[in-house]
Amino acid sequence: MFGLFKPKDPTKALRKKHAQLLEKGMLAQRKGDIRTYSMLSLEAENLWKEIEALEKKGP
Template identity: 65%
Template sequence: MFGLFRKDPSKKLRKQYDVKLEQAMHAQRNGDIKTYSMLTAEAEALWAEIMALESKKQN
């Protein structure tokens, strides 16, 4: 009942993840492969955090 007003931290991380992937896509299209790989690595780190939160929430 008291968790009704608690914000979901994975929702914020998913939004950041989507932004990073979109930035990476634009960097790749512009031919900036170094920035693309850096942004993709950051997105993968965010995804790992999301999965950790999801598995913690399920248990």
């Protein structure tokens, strides 16, 4: 009933954080702050690997 008892997706919050990191990185790159861009991109890449590992593991 309305997804009340549906198991929560563990990757949903991680995907949201990943998108936020990519957006912050894009804004830093536009401002010319390449160091911050590269640090945020690396963090986003590591987070994406974690998401893939969780998805591969399955429910």
